[in-house]
Amino acid sequence: MEYAVEMHGIVKIYHETGLHANDGVDLVLTKGEILCLAGENGAGKTTLMKVLYGLEHLDAGSISIMGKEESINSPLVANRLGIGMVHQHFMLVDDFTVAQNVTLGTEPRYGGIIYDLKKAEKEVAALIEEHHFSVKASNKVGSLTIGQKQQVEILKMLYRDIDILILDEPTAVLTEQEIEALFVTLRTLVTYGTSLILITHKLHEIKAISDRIAIMRQGKMVGDFATDSIDEKEISRLMMGQSISLTIDKVEYTQEKMPVLQFEDVSVVRKNQEHPLLNAVSFSALSGEILGFAGVGGNGLGELESVLSGMLPISTGRVVHKGLDITSLSTHALRQRGLAYVPADRLHVGSALEADVAENMIVAARSKFCRNGILQQKRIEQHTANLLKIYAIKGTPRMPIGTLSGGNIQKVILAREIEQYRDYIVFSEPTWGLDVASSRFVYDQMTQLKSSGAAVILISSNLDEVLAASDRVIVFYRGSIVAMLEGDELNKVSKEEMGAYMLGLKRQEAFHG
Amino acid sequence: MDKSLKKKRPVLPAVFRNSFGILVIIAIALVVIVILALLLSKTPLRTLRYFFLGPLQNMYYFGNMLNTAIPLIFGGLGFSLAMRAGNFNLGGEGQLYSGAFVATVSALALAQWGIFGVIIALLLGAVTGGLIAGLSGVLKMRWNATELITTFLVSYAVVLIVNYLIAGPFLDTETNLIATKKIPENFRFLRILEPSNLSIGLLFAIVAVILVHLYLYKTKSGYELIMVGLNPRFALYGGIRTRWYQVWPMFLSGAFFGLGGGMTIFGTYYACMKDFSVGMGWNGLAVALIARYRPAAIIPAALFFAYIESGARNAMLHSDVTFEIASIVQSVVFFLVTSSVLQKIGVRKRGL
Numbered sequence: 061m062e063y064a065v066e067m068h069g070i071v072k073i074y075h076e077t078g079l080h081a082n083d084g085v086d087l088v089l090t091k092g093e094i095l096c097l098a099g100e101n102g103a104g105k106t107t108l109m110k111v112l113y114g115l116e117h118l119d120a121g122s123i124s125i126m127g128k129e130e131s132i133n134s135p136l137v138a139n140r141l142g143i144g145m146v147h148q149h150f151m152l153v154d155d156f157t158v159a160q161n162v163t164l165g166t167e168p169r170y171g172g173i174i175y176d177l178k179k180a181e182k183e184v185a186a187l188i189e190e191h192h193f194s195v196k197a198s199n200k201v202g203s204l205t206i207g208q209k210q211q212v213e214i215l216k217m218l219y220r221d222i223d224i225l226i227l228d229e230p231t232a233v234l235t236e237q238e239i240e241a242l243f244v245t246l247r248t249l250v251t252y253g254t255s256l257i258l259i260t261h262k263l264h265e266i267k268a269i270s271d272r273i274a275i276m277r278q279g280k281m282v283g284d285f286a287t288d289s290i291d292e293k294e295i296s297r298l299m300m301g302q303s304i305s306l307t308i309d310k311v312e313y314t315q316e317k318m319p320v321l322q323f324e325d326v327s328v329v330r331k332n333q334e335h336p337l338l339n340a341v342s343f344s345a346l347s348g349e350i351l352g353f354a355g356v357g358g359n360g361l362g363e364l365e366s367v368l369s370g371m372l373p374i375s376t377g378r379v380v381h382k383g384l385d386i387t388s389l390s391t392h393a394l395r396q397r398g399l400a401y402v403p404a405d406r407l408h409v410g411s412a413l414e415a416d417v418a419e420n421m422i423v424a425a426r427s428k429f430c431r432n433g434i435l436q437q438k439r440i441e442q443h444t445a446n447l448l449k450i451y452a453i454k455g456t457p458r459m460p461i462g463t464l465s466g467g468n469i470q471k472v473i474l475a476r477e478i479e480q481y482r483d484y485i486v487f488s489e490p491t492w493g494l495d496v497a498s499s500r501f502v503y504d505q506m507t508q509l510k511s512s513g514a515a516v517i518l519i520s521s522n523l524d525e526v527l528a529a530s531d532r533v534i535v536f537y538r539g540s541i542v543a544m545l546e547g548d549e550l551n552k553v554s555k556e557e558m559g560a561y562m563l564g565l566k567r568q569e570a571f572h573g
Numbered sequence: 574m575d576k577s578l579k580k581k582r583p584v585l586p587a588v589f590r591n592s593f594g595i596l597v598i599i600a601i602a603l604v605v606i607v608i609l610a611l612l613l614s615k616t617p618l619r620t621l622r623y624f625f626l627g628p629l630q631n632m633y634y635f636g637n638m639l640n641t642a643i644p645l646i647f648g649g650l651g652f653s654l655a656m657r658a659g660n661f662n663l664g665g666e667g668q669l670y671s672g673a674f675v676a677t678v679s680a681l682a683l684a685q686w687g688i689f690g691v692i693i694a695l696l697l698g699a700v701t702g703g704l705i706a707g708l709s710g711v712l713k714m715r716w717n718a719t720e721l722i723t724t725f726l727v728s729y730a731v732v733l734i735v736n737y738l739i740a741g742p743f744l745d746t747e748t749n750l751i752a753t754k755k756i757p758e759n760f761r762f763l764r765i766l767e768p769s770n771l772s773i774g775l776l777f778a779i780v781a782v783i784l785v786h787l788y789l790y791k792t793k794s795g796y797e798l799i800m801v802g803l804n805p806r807f808a809l810y811g812g813i814r815t816r817w818y819q820v821w822p823m824f825l826s827g828a829f830f831g832l833g834g835g836m837t838i839f840g841t842y843y844a845c846m847k848d849f850s851v852g853m854g855w856n857g858l859a860v861a862l863i864a865r866y867r868p869a870a871i872i873p874a875a876l877f878f879a880y881i882e883s884g885a886r887n888a889m890l891h892s893d894v895t896f897e898i899a900s901i902v903q904s905v906v907f908f909l910v911t912s913s914v915l916q917k918i919g920v921r922k923r924g925l
Contacts, residue, residue: 369810395812403810412804423800423811430793437791 062127064224064255065089065112065143070121072107081107083279084121089224094246094256096266096287099276099299105259108276109226112257113145114138125224144217145226150209154202158195159184162215187218191248194241207238214245225249226257231265235356235521243269261299261495263292275299299496308503308528311511313348320484320515321345326377328363328539337363339539340377345484345515350506352530353519356562360539361519362404365488368517369401370394382483395424398482402473404489404519406466410473413462418444420461420472424480447475467498474505484515491525503529523558535561543568595863595870595910599877602906609905610888613898620892624902627887628880636769638876638883640841644669644850645875646778647833648857650785651826653866655706657789658822659802661721664709665830665854667728667735668702672831673838674735675701677845678743680756680838691760695835702831703824705731710823714816720823728854739847751847762840774840779872781829786868798822830854856882862911881906 065088072082081104089095097105110116112123114132122129125141132138135145152161159181168179184197193211195204201212210230217225227246231239246256246269260266266273267287275283275298283290283298321344328338338360345351355361366372367379370391379387381397389397403409411420421444422429429440444457453471455464461472470490477485487506491499506529510516520526526533533550535543535558543561545553560566607621614620628638648665655662662668676698683690705727712718745754762772789795801808801818809815833853838845860878864870885899 371809390814391809392812392814399812401810408804409806409810412800412807414803415800419796419800423807423813426793426796426811433792433794435791435793435796 062091063088063124064091064126065257066124066127067108067112068122068124070108070111070123071119072104072111072116073119080279082111082118085276085279085281087274087281087284089255089257090272091255092250092253093271094250094258094269096270096273097257097259097276098261098266098273098295103276103299104279105276106228109145109228109257109259112138113143113226115145139220139222142221142223143226144220144222144224146210146213146217146228146230148228148230150213152201152209152212154200156201157181157197158188158199158201158204158212158215159197161201161212162187162197162219164216166220184215184219187215191215191218191245193245205238207234207241210234210238210242211245218249223253224255224257226259228259229261230258231260231262236523237356239265263295266295267292309507310531311507313511313513315348315513317346317348319344320347320382321517322378322380324378324380326367326379327375328367328372329375336375336539338367338374341539341541342377343534343541343544345517347483347513347515348510349531350510350516350518350529352526352533353517353536354521354523354526354533354558354562355536356521359562360536361488361521363539364536365404365486365519368486369399369403395480398480398484400424400477400481400485402470402477402485402487402490404492406470406473406492411461411469414460416458417448417455417461417464417472418457421447421457421476424476447479448472451475467494470494470498471501474502478505478509481509481514483513484517485509486517486519488519489521490518491520491522499525523555523562527553527555527558537562537564537567540571542566542571544570595865598910598912602909605905605909606902609898609902610894613894613901615893620888620894623891624884624888624894627891628883632766633769634883634887636766636771638879639766639775640769640771641882642872642875642879643774643778643840644833644837644853645856645860645878646782646871647829647836648854649860649864649871649875650781650868651702651829651833652858652861653864653868653871654785654789654798654829655720655822655826656861656866657802658798658818659805660710660713660819660823660826662706662709662724662823662826662830663721663858664706664724664728664731664827665857666850666852667731667854668705668827668830669834669837669854669857670735670850671705671731671834672698672702672828673834673850674698674738674743674753674845675831676835677753677756677838680760681754684757684760687759691839694760695832695839698835699828699832702834703826703828706827706830707820707824710820713823714819724823736847739845743845745844750844752844753846755844756839760839761843762836770841772840774836777836781832782868782872785829789868794821830857833857859907859911 067085067087070082070085071080073080085104085108087108097109099105107116111118112132114134114137117133123132124130125143130141132141153164156164159177162184163180168176168183170176181197188195188197193215195208195211201209204212230242234242250256258270270287273285273287273290273295274281275295277299323341323343326338326341327336329336341364343351353361353364363372367374370389370393374387378385386394386397407413418440422440429436429443441457448455448457451471451474453468453475455468461469464472490502494502506516506518518526518529527550530550532544532546534541542564557566606624610617610620610624628634648669651665651668652662676694679694679697680690683694686693706724709720709723709727712723713720739753740751743753745752762774764770764772789799797808797813798818800811800813801815805815808818834850837850837853842849856878860871860874863877864874881903885903888894889896889899
C-alpha cells in the first residue's frame with residue numbers, strides 16, 4: 061500500500077515556553093482515505109498539522125510525501141507538494157468575489173500581466189459545478205454564510221490541485237445542516253483521489269466521516285484505529301485518559317424562583333431589512349434556573365447576546381432587571397449593575413490577547429482595584445493568582461493571555477465573570493471549541509451558579525448542551541420564539557422535534573401568529 | 574504547559590530584552606552610514622569622524638544635541654499616547670507649532686506674572702495643541718471620520734493660520750525676522766551647559782516621560798487607554814467607555830506636542846519664528862516609532878535621533894557632505910529603524 065504522507069518521530073518544541081507540543085509522533089495517511097486526528101485541546105494535533113503544512117519547523121523527525129522524503133519549510137513548498145490546509149479561522153477577503161478569493165495569488169492572466177477575471181470566474185464556476193457547492197463564483201465573500209465561506213476555502217485548495225487536504229476543526233463553526241453538506245463534499249473529494257486529514261474532537265463526527273482515527277494526547281500518539289473497530293467510549297477514553305459521562309446532573313433549586321431579568325416584546329429592526337432581527341421577544345429569566353436558548357445560526361441568538369450585553373440598541377420593547385428598566389443602558393452602565401457575561405467570541409471580545417492574564421482578569425472589576433485612580437498592582441496580582449489557583453488555570457498573572465490554550469483562556473473569562481456576577485449571568489457558546497474536560501468544567505460552574513440562586517442564561521447552538529444543561533429551553537427561529545419547553549416536556553423532547561422547531565417546520569400553540 | 578511555568582528568570586531586564594531587535598537594527602543602521610560615507614564622500618574618514626564624533630567633540634555640540642532631543646521627547650510621548658489607544662495623530666506639526674505660538678503670545682501677555690506666567694503660558698500652549706488634536710478625536714467619535722486624515726489636514730491648516738498670525742498681527746517689527754516679540758527675560762529657561770543652547774527643558778522632558786509612564790502603567794485611566802488600544806471590542810465588553818478614549822488620548826497627544834513647542838520657545842528660541850518647528854512633529858513621530866510607543870524607551874530613542882541629526886549637521890559643516898546626502902543618510906536610518914520586518918528578526922533570534 062502506498063502512503064500519501066508518512067511522518068516519523070516528529071518532535072516540535074516551542075522554545076519560548078519549553079513546551080513539547082509534539083514528542084516523537086508517527087502518522088501515516090493512506091491515499092484516498094479520510095483520517096480523523098483526534099485529541100483534547102492542547103494535545104498537539106494542530107501543531108502536527110502545521111509541521112506538515114510548513115507553518116512550523118520541526119526539531120526532529122522526517123516527513124515523506126508520496127514515498128519521497130521532503131523538507132517542508134513553508135506553505136508554498138507544501139502547496140507545491142500538493143498539500144493544502146483549511147484553517148479554523150478563514151483567511152478570505154470579504155470585498156472580493158468567490159472567484160477572486162479562490163484565484164488569489166495564482167490568478168490567470170492575459171499575456172502574463174493583466175488579471176483575466178472572466179477566465180478566473182469560468183474556472184472557479186466549473187470547479188463549483190464539479191463539486192456541487194452552493195456558492196456562485198461571482199458572489200462577494202462578505203455576503204456568504206460561514207458554511208459557504210468554508211466552501212470557498214476548500215475551493216481555494218482544489219484550485220491549486222491539492223491532493224492532500226488538512227482541515228482544522230472544520231465543523232466547529234457550522235450548523236448541523238452545514239456539517240452534513242460538508243461531509244458530502246468531503247466524501248466526494250475522496251472519490252476524486254484526495255486524501256484528507258480532519259482535526260476534530262467531536263466523537264460522533266469521527267464515527268460519521270472517517271475511515272481511520274489517530275488519537276493524540278499530551279503531544280504523543282496514543283492510538284491509531286480503523287474507525288469501525290473502535291467505539292465512541294473507547295475513543296473518548298483514549299483522548300481523555302479516563303472515562304467520562306455525557307450527561308449533566310440537574311440539581312433542583314429549592315427556594316422560590318424569582319424573576320431577575322425580563323424581556324418585554326423586545327424587537328430589533330434594521331433599516332432596509334425586511335425581517336426584524338428580533339421579533340417581539342418576551343421571556344423572564346428566573347433565579348435558580350438555567351434558561352437555555354437554542355436556534356440555528358442567523359436566527360437571532362447573536363442579536364439576543366448583543367442586546368443582553370448592551371451592545372445592540374433595541375427598537376421597541378423593554379428590558380427589566382429586578383424591577384428597573386435597563387432598556388437603554390450602555391455596556392458600561394450594565395457592568396456597573398453587575399452584568400456578568402461570557403461572550404461567544406472569546407478571542408476577540410472576551411479577551412485582549414496581547415494583554416496579560418491579570419489585565420484581562422480585572423477588566424470589569426477594575427474600579428475595585430484602584431484607589432484615587434491608581435491601580436493597586438499587588439492586589440491585582442494576588443487576586444489573579446488566587447483565581448488561577450481556584451480554577452486550576454495553567455498560567456501566571458503576568459503572561460500574555462494569548463499564550464494560554466483556548467480552554468485556559470475560557471477559564472480565565474469564566475473566573476472573571478463568575479467573580480463579577482451578582483444575580484444573573486449570560487453564557488454564550490461557552491464550550492465552543494473546548495475539549496470534553498473543559499466543557500465539563502463549564503457545566504459544573506453553571507450548575508453551581510444555579511444552585512447558589514443565579515439566573516443563568518445559556519445561549520448555544522450546541523443542541524445536546526442546551527438540552528442537557530437547561531431547566532427551560534426557548535427556541536428561536538427567524539428572530540421569534542417558536543417554542544418554550546420545560547419539565548417533562550423538555551425531558552421527553554427528541555432531537556428530531558427540536559430540529560423541527562429550529563428549522564421553522566413546527567411552532568408551539570402559544571407562539572402562533 | 575507545566576514547563577512554561579518553571580521558566581527561569583530572564584537574565585536581562587525587560588527593557589533590554591524587548592529592545593534586542595532595535596539594538597540589532599541600530600547596529601545595521603550604523604554600518605549603513607559607514608557604507609554610504611565611503612560611497613558618497615571624497616573624504617570618508619573625515620566625514621565619518623565628524624558624523625560620529627562631531628556631536629560629542631565639545632560641550633557646545635553635545636549640549637545642542639541634547640537640546641535637539643527635547644521637542645523630540647515631547648513629540649514622541651504625544652504620538653505614543655494616541656497610538657497606545659489605537660489612534661494615529663499625524664498632526665504633530667500643527668499642534669507643536671500652534672502650542673509654541675500660543676505659549677509665546679501668552680508669555681508676552683502675562684509678562685508680569687513671573688513663574689506662574691511661565692506655567693500658565695505653557696499650559697495654554699499645551700491645551701491649544703490638545704484641542705486641535707482632540708477635535709479629530711471628536712470627529713472620529715461622532716462621525717467616524719478617520720483621524721489619520723483629519724489630524725493631518727487640520728494640522729496643515731493650523732500651520733498656515735499660525736504663519737499668518739506671526740507674519741501679521743503678532744509680527745515684531747523691530748527685527749528683520751518673521752517672528753513674534755521675544756518673551757520676557759524672566760520667562761526664559763535656565764541654560765545648563767553653556768555655551769550650548771541646552772536648558773532645564775531637558776529635565777522637564779524627563780519628568781514628562783516619568784509622568785506618562787506612571788499614567789499608562791499605574792493608573793486606571795492608563796489601563797483603560799491601553800485596553801482600548803489593544804482590543805476595542807474587549808474594552809467595550811469590559812464596560813470601558815470606549816468613546817471617551819477616542820477623544821481623551823488625542824487631547825493628551827496634542828497637548829504633549831503643544832507643550833514641546835512651548836518648551837522649545839522658552840528654552841531655545843525665545844520668540845516664535847515662522848517655520849521654526851518644521852519637521853519637529855514628524856521627527857517626534859519617528860522617535861515614537863523607534864521607541865515602539867513605550868515611554869521609557871522614548872528618551873534613548875530621542876537621543877539616538879538627535880545624535881544622528883547632529884552628526885549629519887556636523888558632517889555637513891566640516892566635510893564635503895551636502896544637505897541632500899545628510900538627508901539620505903537620515904532617511905535610510907529612519908527606514909531601517911521603523912522596519913517591522915527587521916524588528917521581528919530580532920524577536921525571533923531572541924526565541925532561539
